[in-house]
Amino acid sequence: xKALQLLRQTASEAPRLVFTEVPKPTLIPNHVLVKVHASAxxxxxxxxxxxxxxxxxxPRVVGRDYAGVVEEGxxxxxxxxxxxxxxxEYAFTKDGFQAEYCxxxxxxxxxxxxxISFVEAATIGVPFTTAxxxxxxxxxxxxxxxxxxxxxxxxxxxxxxxxxxxxxxIIKATRDADGHVNTDKDPELNTLDVLTEGKxxxxxxxxxxxxxxxxxxxxxLAKNGRLAFISAPKVGARDISFDMRxxxxxxxxxxxxxxxxxxxxxMARRMSAIAKFxxxxxxxxxxxxxxxxxxxxVEAYGKLMKRTTEEKFVVxxxxxxxxxxxxxxxxxxxxxxxxxxxxxxxxxxxNQSLVFNFPSVFTLSPFKMVSFKVVAAVVGLVxxxxxxxxxxxxxxxYTCGSTCYWQSDIDDALSAGYSHYKSxxxxxxxxxxxxxxxxxxxxxxxxxxxxxxxxxxTFKVYTGGSPGADRVIFDSKGNFDSVITHTGASGNDFVACxxx
Numbered sequence: 465x466k467a468l469q470l471l472r473q474t475a476s477e478a479p480r481l482v483f484t485e486v487p488k489p490t491l492i493p494n495h496v497l498v499k500v501h502a503s504a505x506x507x508x509x510x511x512x513x514x515x516x517x518x519x520x521x522x523p524r525v526v527g528r529d530y531a532g533v534v535e536e537g538x539x540x541x542x543x544x545x546x547x548x549x550x551x552x553e554y555a556f557t558k559d560g561f562q563a564e565y566c567x568x569x570x571x572x573x574x575x576x577x578x579x580i581s582f583v584e585a586a587t588i589g590v591p592f593t594t595a596x597x598x599x600x601x602x603x604x605x606x607x608x609x610x611x612x613x614x615x616x617x618x619x620x621x622x623x624x625x626x627x628x629x630x631x632x633x634i635i636k637a638t639r640d641a642d643g644h645v646n647t648d649k650d651p652e653l654n655t656l657d658v659l660t661e662g663k664x665x666x667x668x669x670x671x672x673x674x675x676x677x678x679x680x681x682x683x684x685l686a687k688n689g690r691l692a693f694i695s696a697p698k699v700g701a702r703d704i705s706f707d708m709r710x711x712x713x714x715x716x717x718x719x720x721x722x723x724x725x726x727x728x729x730x731m732a733r734r735m736s737a738i739a740k741f742x743x744x745x746x747x748x749x750x751x752x753x754x755x756x757x758x759x760x761x762v763e764a765y766g767k768l769m770k771r772t773t774e775e776k777f778v779v780x781x782x783x784x785x786x787x788x789x790x791x792x793x794x795x796x797x798x799x800x801x802x803x804x805x806x807x808x809x810x811x812x813x814x815n816q817s818l819v820f821n822f823p824s825v826f827t828l829s830p831f832k833m834v835s836f837k838v839v840a841a842v843v844g845l846v847x848x849x850x851x852x853x854x855x856x857x858x859x860x861x862y863t864c865g866s867t868c869y870w871q872s873d874i875d876d877a878l879s880a881g882y883s884h885y886k887s888x889x890x891x892x893x894x895x896x897x898x899x900x901x902x903x904x905x906x907x908x909x910x911x912x913x914x915x916x917x918x919x920x921x922t923f924k925v926y927t928g929g930s931p932g933a934d935r936v937i938f939d940s941k942g943n944f945d946s947v948i949t950h951t952g953a954s955g956n957d958f959v960a961c962x963x964x
Contacts, residue, residue: 466758466781467563468765470513472522479515481526483762489559489567496537496570498546502586503527503561504753504778505761506618508724510768512555517724520556527562527779528555531576531585538570545576548735549589551728562761562779572728574735577742583778584749588622592747593734594694594723595623595669599630600866600921601719602667602690603933605952606631609660613637613647613681614671618751619694623669625747626738626866632667635659637677651676656684664689673697675704682706685716692719730923737860737868740964753778864934864961865951867921874936874947880925881917882942891928892918900937904958908946910939919947934961 465488472479491497509528512520528550534541548568554560559567576585598619604610610627614620615636627634635656636643645655656665664686670678673695681691696702741747753776756764764777860868881897890896900916908914915938918931933950935958948958 465564500532501582504587525559527560529589530561531582547576547585591618608666864949877919
């Protein structure tokens with residue numbers, strides 16, 4: 465199969481990116497084989513090609529984000545349109561996605577939103593999951609005022625959209641007049657004094673990584689303020705200094721967020737959580753991307769590595785692949801190819817019909833067209849059933865703040881909590897599980913007494929330490945009642961997590 469592969473013989477030599485042929489992956493248990501349609505070239509992909517990640521293992525197929533179709537795997541997944549992003553492994557210690565096919569664990573995929581093309585879907589993983597990670601770490605609620613530094617960048621603009629859906633107030637900081645704060649003209653961020661009437665901001669999301677802006681941002685935080693950052697200078701000084709006493713007395717928090725630390729499974733949960741917002745139109749991919757065929761992608765990488773262009777490229781594996789955004793591709797490239805679209809209308813009851821719309825990049829004779837339509841209609845019906853199957857096994861059941869919990873997460877927390885309850889053991893400084901008194905007045909399906917046990921936004925079972933904001937509630941017989949959270953509540957109260 466065609467692929468972009470990073471080669472390196474010794475640690476002393478620079479990596480070399482080549483367009484080549486490599487063996488098509490063979491399906492292994494608990495995995496799916498995805499036919500890749502598109503994969504974006506993100507800054508971290510360029511950094512990987514430059515050898516900036518010491519743990520990358522060679523030879524390695526590159527590419528962190530992808531969108532495609534499951535070709536082999538469990539029956540309920542075959543034919544599903546999926547998308548995803550790397551986490552800490554794919555493109556670094558496992559082959560990435562800039563190839564015609566990729567092998568992905570079945571727990572590490574998410575259903576692609578139907579409302580966006582493969583090209584769009586292949587560009588949103590890194591920026592939106594990084595923004596989601598920052599928002600989660602900073603525990604942003606609708607009551608917060610949030611400064612986003614670098615608000616017109618890929619991660620910054622993604623954060624702005626996600627925060628808008630939370631309902632918090634947003635102040636945009638950019639290097640031009642498009643934002644509320646112009647960081648070129650006002651690096652001290654004094655504009656915030658006017659915008660917040662001297663109260664400061666509750667949260668700063670720094671997507672730029674400037675020591676100057678970070679230090680000045682810390683001075684503009686209100687009490688209990690949080691500053692989350694995702695970057696640092698590649699050259700020059702990277703250390704900062706601030707008054708420790710002022711910092712702790714104001715209950716401030718400084719949070720580093722690295723999108724290469726979470727697992728691909730964690731990232732799949734985030735991708736599942738944001739899919740519904742893309743479906744509803746509440747999130748947009750935003751940036752303009754230039755599709756480039758895989759056999760021309762090394763040249764595109766070269767331009768980005770040498771910084772001779774500001775274009776953003778997305779690698780397209782086959783310009784005749786079903787599902788590639790034909791209009792975008794045709795507009796942005798010189799290739800001209802025929803596109804036909806057609807529909808099937810199948811009566812199912814009086815005055816009711818099923819309608820199937822299909823784009824095609826080829827022309828069929830009338831006889832073949834009819835035959836293909838009938839087959840496609842059957843496939844469409846099967847796809848709907850299998851989509852329901854994957855959504856049941858790998859989709860949000862409860863959302864606490866911006867954290868999407870699958871049924872397996874809830875089952876694992878409930879099982880651990882009830883196991884401790886039955887054995888009479890507890891863990892953590894707050895002795896979990898302990899009785900939950902329901903001062904908030906929730907309506908649970910079982911009778912008291914109830915017990916609470918942490919459910920972690922790292923998707924691991926709680927074994928002690930910080931319990932985080934979220935809790936699973938169960939009764940003395942181990943029956944599940946609800947998932948609740950401190951996120952968005954006042955003081956030490958809880959609010960109900962959203963049942964999806």
